[in-house]
Amino acid sequence: MKRGWQGLVIKAFGGRDFRLTVLGTEPVNDRYHRLHLDDGGLLESCGVHPTMWVRLWFDDDGKPHQRAYTLVDPDPPAGRFSLEFAVHDGPAPRWATSAKAGDTIEATVQGSGFTLPDPQPRHLYAIGDAASVPAINSLFDAADQVPATVWLEYAHDAEKALPLRNRAHHTVSWVPRENAGRLLVETVCAELPSDQDALYWVGAEASSARAIGKHIRKDLAVDKRRVSALGYWQAT
Ligand SMILES: Cc1cc2nc3c(=O)[nH]c(=O)nc-3n(C[C@H](O)[C@H](O)[C@H](O)COP(=O)(O)OP(=O)(O)OC[C@H]3O[C@@H](n4cnc5c(N)ncnc54)[C@H](O)[C@@H]3O)c2cc1C
16 A cells, blocks of 8 residues: 555654554444454564554545554564454444455554653553543553553443453542543642652643643653553544
8 A cells, every 4th residue: 555655754664564464353332343354564573662652554435544543452473463443433443343254454663652650650651442441451461550540531331341451459430521531631730749759650631631631740740651542543
């Protein structure tokens, strides 16, 4: 697939390309779909870190459509990982829900980088939704002794049945998506404490992620090295 200017820019910034092959599909529920993939050498070549994501190149009526997805249970010796797709009306979940074993998709590794603070944070505060459950699960796994407080926004009840990997010392609160995400922002901003030894991780709708990230850095005066806030999708 021709990737246009976007492909050129990503290449110029060191993007590395791989071809993934679907090994199996697993619908989780009507809002969530899991695929198991052969990595085409990606994991051996690029290594793995918590919250690691790849750029997938979907076909959108003949035009390249590049979107980020998070690796689930990457297994470098086996050269496999899974991907979990929140289902809404978009080219990415359309491809995922109709994919079958043997289908392939191009993936580029560029831009994903994250390391847990060392020593590990005293507490993890995470804010997300169905799109960032895979990333938050990877944080639960990587920092499994760290207490965590997590707020997850949901637009459909089925999202509350997502495969979360929280432990007994992790608290998860579900917040309905109301007022174009403002309820999540208000709830989180009212409840988040300031803690310079904590890690704050945000992966939510773009305007919510921006507002919450700003609140953490400006109002709570948390050192920016302790904050990761990224728009995971954009409401239209
Ligand atoms: C670093 C990173 C990692 C990500 N990892 C994952 C992952 O593992 N799993 C996952 O499901 N998503 C993940 N996302 C989010 C995913 O990339 C976006 O949801 C993307 O917009 C989906 O593309 P699309 O084909 O639906 O098309 P788009 O053209 O982006 O969107 C089409 C329509 O769907 C709406 N929409 C898009 N995403 C969502 C959503 N999540 N919820 C509700 N409506 C939406 C848009 O507002 C638009 O109306 C990640 C994003 C980032 C930045």
